[in-house]
Structures are given as structure tokens and as C-alpha cells.
Amino acid sequence: MKxxxxxxxxxxxxxxxxxxxxxxxxxxxxxxxxxAAGTDAICICGTTGESSTMTVxxxxxxxxxxxxxxxxxxxxxxGTGSNCTxxxxxxxxxxxxxxxxxxxxxxxxxxxxxxxxxxxxxxYIADRVNTPMILYNVPSRTGISFTADTYYQLSKHPMIxxxxxxxxxxxxxxxxxxxxxxxxxxxxxNDDQVVPIMSMGxxxxxxxxxxxxxxxxxxxxxxxxxxxxxxxxxxxxxxxxLCEAIFTEVNPIPVKAAMEMMGLCNAExxxxxxxxxxxxxxxxxxxxxxxxxxxQG
Numbered sequence: 001m002k003x004x005x006x007x008x009x010x011x012x013x014x015x016x017x018x019x020x021x022x023x024x025x026x027x028x029x030x031x032x033x034x035x036a037a038g039t040d041a042i043c044i045c046g047t048t049g050e051s052s053t054m055t056v057x058x059x060x061x062x063x064x065x066x067x068x069x070x071x072x073x074x075x076x077x078x079g080t081g082s083n084c085t086x087x088x089x090x091x092x093x094x095x096x097x098x099x100x101x102x103x104x105x106x107x108x109x110x111x112x113x114x115x116x117x118x119x120x121x122x123x124y125i126a127d128r129v130n131t132p133m134i135l136y137n138v139p140s141r142t143g144i145s146f147t148a149d150t151y152y153q154l155s156k157h158p159m160i161x162x163x164x165x166x167x168x169x170x171x172x173x174x175x176x177x178x179x180x181x182x183x184x185x186x187x188x189x190n191d192d193q194v195v196p197i198m199s200m201g202x203x204x205x206x207x208x209x210x211x212x213x214x215x216x217x218x219x220x221x222x223x224x225x226x227x228x229x230x231x232x233x234x235x236x237x238x239x240x241x242l243c244e245a246i247f248t249e250v251n252p253i254p255v256k257a258a259m260e261m262m263g264l265c266n267a268e269x270x271x272x273x274x275x276x277x278x279x280x281x282x283x284x285x286x287x288x289x290x291x292x293x294x295x296q297g
Contacts, residue, residue: 001182004203005102005132005161006075007225009217010041010187011210012048014252015062016265022058024065026265030211031069033264037214040204040221041075042066043104047141048208048252051079053270056087060094067098077206081106081136089125096131103133104164104206109142115150122154132161134206138189139167148175155184164189164206170196177201191217192243195232198224208251209243212258212293245287248280258284263295 011034016026034042044066045051045059054062063078070076078095080103082088092103108121126133135154139145145167154160165173166189173186177200188197191209198204198221210217216239223231246254253269257276260267261284267275276284288294 002132002158002161002185004185005077005134006041006204008040008204008221009210009214010043010075010077010204010206011039011214011217012043012046012206012208013066014211014256014259014265015045015049015051015054017268017270018266019268020270022062023265024061027062027065028069030265031066034210034214035070035073038218039074039210039214040218041077041101041206042070043077043079043206045079046104046136046206047079047106047138048211048255049079050252050270050273053273056091059091063091063095063100064098067095067100075101077102077104077134079104079106083108083111085121085124088121089128092125092129092131092133096129100131102161103129103131104136105133106136106138107142107144107146109144112142112144115147118144118146118150119153122160123157126154126157126159129159131159133159134162134164134187135160136164136189137167138164145169145172148172148179151176151184152179155180161185162187162203165197165202166190168193170200173197173200173202191246192236192240194220195224195229195236198232199229208246208255209239211252211255212246212262212264213239213242241287242291245284248283249276254280254284257281258288258293261285261288262293 080091162185
């Protein structure tokens with residue numbers, strides 16, 4: 001049995017930008033907000049953090065800053081994945097040196113690979129780090145998905161702790177649980193599927209929605225961890241419209257727009273991402289207003 005890096009709610013935190021540069025002061029405010037809300041872990045430089053548009057130096061600076069700012073008050077998972085195995089290893093070793101609690105590594109994108117290539121890629125990195133790894137399955141972005149058999153092969157490695165499962169394929173989750181048991185922890189990578197995945201043994205979520213509703217995600221995941229799936233399902237249904245609103249366009253465009261409306265940070269994203277469309281912005285504003293998340297006055 002592998003002890004999960006964290007249980008409960010992990011925020012896939014946005015990277016705030018100001019005039020094209022990382023706004024570290026604002027990032028620090030967002031980190032403090034998450035810790036105050038009881039968030040169990042912070043994932044820095046994930047997809048929501050726009051890591052694919054960062055230079056290596058920026059990527060490393062963001063990881064170092066987050067780990068130092070958190071200062072062991074919750075877990076920190078560093079996004080260190082790449083479609084280049086050597087780059088992923090270098091980023092992973094840097095995050096490890098800084099003191100990350102876990103590493104999140106997305107499947108190689110664009111060049112993709114075979115299932116055998118996935119095993120080689122992750123084994124190569126796992127053999128060279130001493131920090132537990134979370135595999136990230138998001139085929140809608142990368143063009144490749146794990147199979148349950150591949151998960152099973154990788155589950156045998158002591159440094160491979162689990163999966164962020166964002167394929168939307170519940171059959172894959174069930175098959176993986178059947179093959180791997182507690183040797184491969186599973187976290188939901190989709191905010192609208194947290195409770196179903198946790199009902200199948202999942203340990204929590206790595207969440208976009210936590211950027212604007214951290215307390216909600218903490219309550220939902222902790223209810224499930226305590227076995228109260230009815231309460232978890234109630235919360236899941238209650239926030240469905242907000243989940244839908246923050247994915248009307250490519251993440252993190254809508255969630256950054258929401259955060260700007262809420263006064264948390266500006267909506268600036270790195271090209272090729274751009275501002276949210278006027279129509280979707282108004283739909284998002286209406287949902288935020290309905291939820292009472294907009295500043296008053």
C-alpha cells in the first residue's frame with residue numbers, strides 16, 4: 001500500500017501575470033488564501049498554471065517561490081512534466097532539491113508515444129528521483145491515454161505514487177483499481193467527477209475550481225474521505241453550474257476571468273491563450289453573481 005502524497009483538495013493554482021511577467025506578490029496572496037481555506041495541497045506549474053508557456057527559468061522560479069511561501073503549511077506538488085524526458089527529469093530534480101512533496105508529470109504531448117514508451121518515460125524519471133510522482137492522464141490535451149495495463153506496470157515502481165485521472169473514462173478508473181489496488185492512488189482531474197471517482201477509492205482532486213471556491217472543494221472531498229458520499233454528492237451537484245462555467249473555453253481562460261471579477265487577480269494569460277469571449281464572460285458573471293461570489297457595491 002502506497003501512502004498518498006495528499007488526501008482531499010489540491011488546487012491547480014493559476015499563475016498570475018502582470019505585463020507579461022509572473023506577479024509573485026499576487027501569487028503569494030493566492031497561496032495564502034488557499035492555506036487559510038484549508039486546502040490540503042497546492043499544485044504549482046500545472047496546466048492551469050500555464051507552465052507550457054513558461055521559460056525554464058520562470059518554471060523553476062515559480063516552483064521555488066511556492067515551496068518557500070508555503071513553508072510546510074500544506075503539501076506542494078510541482079508540475080514537472082514535459083514531452084521531452086530529459087527536460088522532465090531536470091525539472092523534477094530541481095523541484096526535489098527545493099523540497100517539493102510530490103511531482104506531477106503529464107503524458108508526453110505532441111510527439112506522444114506508445115504504451116511501451118510511456119513505461120520507459122516514467123520509469124526513466126522514477127529511477128532517478130526520490131520524490132513521489134503523480135502521473136497525469138489528460139488525453140484531450142495530449143492526444144494519448146494510459147491503459148489500465150500500463151498503469152499496472154508503472155504501479156510496481158516505488159516512486160510512482162498515483163494518477164491524476166482526467167480522461168473522463170470511469171471504466172479506466174475501475175479497471176485500474178481492479179489491477180492496482182492501493183499501489184496506485186487516484187485523484188480526480190475533473191472538478192465535475194470528484195465524488196464518482198472518490199466513491200471508487202479516489203483520494204481527492206487536483207482542482208481548477210479550488211482557485212475560486214477552495215472551501216467548497218475541501219468540504220466535498222473531506223465528506224467523501226469520511227464516507228459521507230451523500231453529502232459529497234450534494235455539494236458536487238450544487239457547484240455543477242460553476243464547474244460548467246469555468247470550462248466554457250480552454251482552461252485557464254475562464255477561471256482567470258472569474259478571478260478578475262472576484263478581485264483576486266487579473267485575467268492576463270499568456271499567448272496563444274487570449275481573453276474570454278464577451279458572451280461567455282457574461283454567462284460566467286451571471287453564475288458568479290448567483291453564487292454570491294462577486295464583490296458587493
